[in-house]
Amino acid sequence: MAPNDSAETNGGTNGGTRGPAAGRRKAARYIVPVAVAGVAAATIGLVPALASSGDPDLPKISAQKLIEKIAASDTEQLSGMVKISTDLGIPSLGGLAESFAPGGAGGKGGSSADPQERMTELASGTHTLRVAADGPDKQRVSILDDTSEYSLIHNGDQVWAYDSKSDQAYHATEDRAGKDAGRDAGRDAGKKSGHPVPEGVPTTPKALAEQVLKAAGPTTSVTVDGTAQVAGRDAYKLVVKPKQSGSTIGSVTIAVDAANGVPLKFTMLPSSGGKAIVDAGFTKVDFSKPDASSFTFTPPKGTEVTEADDAKAEHKAGKGLGDLIPGADAAQLGAGGKGAGNTKIIGEGWSTIAEITTPGGTGIPSKASGDVPAEAQQFLDALGDKVTGKFGSGTVFKTRVVNALMTDDGKVYVGAVTKDALVKAANSAS
Amino acid sequence: MSQAEAAVAGAGRATSPLWTFGILRSELTTMLRRWRTLALLGVLAAVPVLIGIAVRIETGDGSSPGPGGGGGGPAFLSQVTNNGLFLVFAALAVTLPVFLPMAVGVVAGDSVAGEANAGTLRYLLVAPAGRTRLLLTKYASVLLFCLVATLVVALSALVVGLLLFPAGEVTTISGTRIGFGEGLLRAGLIAVVVAASLTGFAAIGLFVSTLTGSGIAAMAATVGLLITVQIVDGIPQLSAMHPYLFPHYWMSYADLLRAPVYWDEVVKNLGLQGLYAAVFGSAAWARFTTKDITD
Numbered sequence: 256m257a258p259n260d261s262a263e264t265n266g267g268t269n270g271g272t273r274g275p276a277a278g279r280r281k282a283a284r285y286i287v288p289v290a291v292a293g294v295a296a297a298t299i300g301l302v303p304a305l306a307s308s309g310d311p312d313l314p315k316i317s318a319q320k321l322i323e324k325i326a327a328s329d330t331e332q333l334s335g336m337v338k339i340s341t342d343l344g345i346p347s348l349g350g351l352a353e354s355f356a357p358g359g360a361g362g363k364g365g366s367s368a369d370p371q372e373r374m375t376e377l378a379s380g381t382h383t384l385r386v387a388a389d390g391p392d393k394q395r396v397s398i399l400d401d402t403s404e405y406s407l408i409h410n411g412d413q414v415w416a417y418d419s420k421s422d423q424a425y426h427a428t429e430d431r432a433g434k435d436a437g438r439d440a441g442r443d444a445g446k447k448s449g450h451p452v453p454e455g456v457p458t459t460p461k462a463l464a465e466q467v468l469k470a471a472g473p474t475t476s477v478t479v480d481g482t483a484q485v486a487g488r489d490a491y492k493l494v495v496k497p498k499q500s501g502s503t504i505g506s507v508t509i510a511v512d513a514a515n516g517v518p519l520k521f522t523m524l525p526s527s528g529g530k531a532i533v534d535a536g537f538t539k540v541d542f543s544k545p546d547a548s549s550f551t552f553t554p555p556k557g558t559e560v561t562e563a564d565d566a567k568a569e570h571k572a573g574k575g576l577g578d579l580i581p582g583a584d585a586a587q588l589g590a591g592g593k594g595a596g597n598t599k600i601i602g603e604g605w606s607t608i609a610e611i612t613t614p615g616g617t618g619i620p621s622k623a624s625g626d627v628p629a630e631a632q633q634f635l636d637a638l639g640d641k642v643t644g645k646f647g648s649g650t651v652f653k654t655r656v657v658n659a660l661m662t663d664d665g666k667v668y669v670g671a672v673t674k675d676a677l678v679k680a681a682n683s684a685s
Numbered sequence: 686m687s688q689a690e691a692a693v694a695g696a697g698r699a700t701s702p703l704w705t706f707g708i709l710r711s712e713l714t715t716m717l718r719r720w721r722t723l724a725l726l727g728v729l730a731a732v733p734v735l736i737g738i739a740v741r742i743e744t745g746d747g748s749s750p751g752p753g754g755g756g757g758g759p760a761f762l763s764q765v766t767n768n769g770l771f772l773v774f775a776a777l778a779v780t781l782p783v784f785l786p787m788a789v790g791v792v793a794g795d796s797v798a799g800e801a802n803a804g805t806l807r808y809l810l811v812a813p814a815g816r817t818r819l820l821l822t823k824y825a826s827v828l829l830f831c832l833v834a835t836l837v838v839a840l841s842a843l844v845v846g847l848l849l850f851p852a853g854e855v856t857t858i859s860g861t862r863i864g865f866g867e868g869l870l871r872a873g874l875i876a877v878v879v880a881a882s883l884t885g886f887a888a889i890g891l892f893v894s895t896l897t898g899s900g901i902a903a904m905a906a907t908v909g910l911l912i913t914v915q916i917v918d919g920i921p922q923l924s925a926m927h928p929y930l931f932p933h934y935w936m937s938y939a940d941l942l943r944a945p946v947y948w949d950e951v952v953k954n955l956g957l958q959g960l961y962a963a964v965f966g967s968a969a970w971a972r973f974t975t976k977d978i979t980d
Contacts, residue, residue, distance in 0.1 A: 284971035291963045336947075385859075385947070397859060399947065402760030402778060402939040404858040419858035422763040548861055549944070555856040557767040 310482045311489035313513050318477045321493050321511055322468060328516035334387035334549075335486065335540035337460070341378055341533050344655030368418040368425035368561060373398070373405050387545040395549055408552045414563075415552040424554045427563030460535050464509045464518040467495055474498050474604025485510045485519040486537040497605035501676035502526060503656050504605060515542065525655050526673070532655055601668075601680050608670035608680045642674070646681040705822065708814060712826040716792065722830075725788040726837050732784060733776035733842030740765050740772075741849045760939065768855055769846030770865070773872045774942065776842035777835070777879050781935055782915065785834055789883050790907040792830045793890025796823045797973065799900035807978050816974045820891075824966060827887045835880040839872065861944040871941055878938045882954055885931040885961025886911065892969040895976065928953075931961050 316324075376382070376398070383399040397406040403420035416425035480494045490510040497504060505526035510519045520536030554560050599610040639650035642660065649662035651674050660668040660677040666684075668677050716722055736759075744766050761775040777785075797820075800806040809819060846852075855868030863871075890907040897903050911932075917923055918930050927933050934954035940947040 281975035284975055285968070287971055288964050288968035291960075291967055295960050295964070385943075397943075399940075399943070402858075402936055404860075404943060406860045408860065415860070417860035419860070420760075420763065422767065546945070549859075552860050553862070555764075555767050555854075555862075556851075558856075 311484055311513075313482045313489055313491065316479055316491060318479050318493065321479055321491055321516075322477065324516035325464065325468070325511055325518060326516075330515050330517050330542060331390045332388065332544045333517070333540060333542050334545040335385075336538045337384040337386055337535060338381065338538050339377060339384060339533070339535040340381040340531070342530050342655060343378060343532060343657075344653070368405070368416045368421070368423040370407055370414075370416050370425065373407075373416070373418070387549050389545055389547075389550065393550040395545075406552075408550060410550040410552075415554075417552060417554070417558075422555075422558050424552075424558050424560045425563070426554075426560055460509070460518040460521040460537065463521040463533070463535055464511075467507050467509070467521075474606075480508070482513070483510050483520075485512075486540045488519060488540065489513045490519050499604060499606045501672045501679075502605040503658065503671050503673055504532070510536070517542075527655075601684065602670075606670065606672050606676060608668050608672060608677065610680070610684060611667040611669065612665065640674070642678055644678050644682050646678075646684070649681070651677065705814075705818060708812075708819070709822050709825055712822055713829060716826055716830065717833075721795075722792065725791060726834060729780060729784060729788060729834055729838050730841040732780050733772055733838060733845050736762075736776055736779060737765075737772055737842070737845035737849050760936070764856070765846070766850060768868075769848075769850035769852050770843070770855055770868050770872060772846030772850065773839050773842040774875065774939070776838050777875065777938070778936065780838050781879060781882070782932070785838065785879070786883060786886050786911050786932075787908055788834050789827070789831050789887050790890050790911055791904045793827045793887045794894050794903035794905075794907040795900045796827055796891060797894040798897050798903035799894075801898040801978065802900040810978060817970060820895075820970055820973050824888070824891055824969075827891060828884055831883040831887055832877075832880040835876050835883075839876040843872070857944040858939065858942045859944040863944070875938045875941050878941065878951060878955075879935075882935050882938070882958060885958035885965070888962040888965035888969065889931070892965040892972065895969045895972040929957070931957060933957070 385395075385397045385399060387395045392409075392411050394409045395406065397404050400420065403418070405419070406415075406417045408415045408417070412428055414427040418424070474497060476496045476498050478494050478496075480492045483490050483492050490512050493509045493511055495507040495509065503526055505524040505528070508520075508522045508524070510521075511517070512519050517540075519540065521533065522531050522536075523533040525532050597612045599612075601608040601610055639652040639661075642649055642651050646662055646666075647664060649660050652659045652661070653674065656671050657669060658672060658674055658677055660674075660681055662668075662681060666681070668681055668684075670677065670680075672680075740762065759775055760778040761771050764771040765775055797806070800809060810816065814822075853865055854862050855865060855871075856862055889910065890903075893907045893910070894900075894903045897906070914930050915932055918927055918933055934950050934957060937950035937954045940949075940951055
């Protein structure tokens with residue numbers, strides 16, 4: 256065939272006189288690239304659809320049994336990949352955190368390897384995590400960035416964090432780490448470790464599930480809703496819903512491994528509909544013993560190491576933000592503002608509202624106070640919605656989970672509830 | 686060269702594999718002997734030298750590289766001071782978005798159109814190789830150039846890195862340690878993966894090259910296309926189409942430095958490059974085998 260080609264077209268100068276058959280043969284060759292592209296497009300479109308078809312057939316189980324199964328789960332060894340997507344409706348928490356806590360997430364001042372700072376990153380956007388656990392003493396979480404990785408390693412009484420981007424490390428020992436960095440790593444995987452009440456950011460479906468189930472009380476309905484396949488494993492879907500109205504959280508779905516009761520996927524949907532607020536699940540999971548070398552860390556020569564003692568003083572400011580993170584149950588949400596004034600808790604369960612009275616007696620600067628430039632006032636108005644009611648007037652600041660009402664007389668109502676619920680609470684309180 | 690010609694004469698009209706090897710070899714020597722190609726490779730080799738010296742001067746007094754305690758700038762830069770091997774990864778991270786593909790774009794864009802421009806294409810076609818085989822040879826030589834260009838960057842970086850910075854055990858970006866030998870092995874693997882990342886773009890360049898009779902136009906179009914796609918890849922609002930853009934997974938070679946290695950994106954990258962090579966390679970074939978060559 257090949258020699259003929261050249262023979263055929265080398266008489267190209269009078270190519271125009273060739274018959275229509277040759278032209279058709281020419282056009283026919285272009286079918287090849289088009290076909291290749293078409294097959295590829297079809298494969299990309301169809302394969303996920305085929306792969307996800309069919310939920311597994313599993314024996315029926317009651318919600319109570321399933322919760323017991325999660326609690327009784329004694330899986331201590333696992334490793335896998337977790338994908339976590341968070342959409343709190345806050346434009347960019349990274350920038351926000353930095354402005355709240357100077358020298359924080361940006362890594363400009365303090366160590367960029369500080370766990371408290373880095374874990375708040377997870378509160379916005381999509382991240383890929385690699386987790387590994389071997390019993391209560393050895394855990395590891397890594398945030399996989401494009402060309403760098405942030406690892407948090409807990410081994411015995413040592414807690415190390417290493418940020419490969421800036422080549423900085425963070426070190427803490429267990430006695431204080433139990434309260435500091437260790438709680439992040441400690442709760443992340445494996446079974447219930449002896450760590451105190453979780454604060455900060457839960458990163459695995461298991462940690463998230465525990466938070467929600469802890470909050471579940473008489474105000475919550477818990478049901479089992481079918482089965483699903485997560486990371487190639489058969490799982491039951493546990494659906495947790497608030498019974499009360501007014502909560503911004505519509506429902507929480509937890510996929511629980513049918514074989515060993517490990518939560519594999521956690522999805523929190525807003526009551527207003529739309530994209531999930533938090534969607535965290537294993538994309539790959541393996542319940543065999545992870546390689547021991549993943550839990551050892553020695554800082555490379557020349558790496559800047561920050562000890563927990565030094566870091567602590569610098570980063571207190573970042574704390575309030577950590578409590579705004581998803582999965583923190585409603586009662587905890589108020590805690591962020593504790594330092595600011597007197598806090599009163601209104602309601603219970605999912606529609607808990609924290610009422611905070613600021614000591615100064617003035618909330619956000621209002622037009623009446625007269626000492627705010629017009630531009631700043633406009634900016635504040637743009638951020639929130641003006642509301643009025645029996646309580647007077649105020650501004651509502653909204654995210655997809657937490658809403659806050661600041662009244663002009665200096666009270667702040669915060670909760671994972673809708674705007675209307677906040678106004679109602681403010682009205683009845685005044 | 687002369688041996689190959691002798692082999693051709695001896696083999697006559699029968700097309701032996703040796704003959705194909707002959708045109709590939711003559712293709713390669715022509716390509717690599719061009720001043721343009723040598724200048725491109727020279728620029729690529731200079732990049733790691735520049736980075737190495739800059740980092741060395743900056744950290745000569747024991748301070749950390751970059752302003753504000755590192756974290757900024759190109760990937761892997763902050764680790765270079767601890768281990769010279771990281772200069773290989775840093776240099777590849779710097780050259781991969783623009784320099785390397787630009788060099789490949791110039792060579793690929795010129796491959797067919799340049800011959801047509803110089804009027805040598807029809808002489809090539811007089812030889813009994815056939816157009817399909819000629820095109821395959823052209824593509825093979827462009828692919829070899831991808832590998833050569835990547836290796837030039839990697840080797841230059843390795844030499845500079847080992848001269849200016851300490852060597853020894855390598856800390857992976859996951860924080861675990863591997864021996865220097867294994868580190869070298871991973872660097873070699875990364876160079877091959879980076880070269881393979883360019884195969885899709887090389888096929889696009891070859892296709893563009895068959896569309897026009899002007900070498901300059903083909904080069905400009907290929908490099909322009911690269912820049913356009915890079916810009917599209919950087920716009921977050923267009924994230925839906927990002928996974929299908931050829932440069933999207935280029936930086937995934939960094940995953941080879943994790944412990945354990947995270948293969949998912951590397952495999953995606955190679956699959957995507959294969960797809961681009963198949964689509965644009967066959968489009969180039971369809972165009973080239975039906976084209977009227979008049980000059």
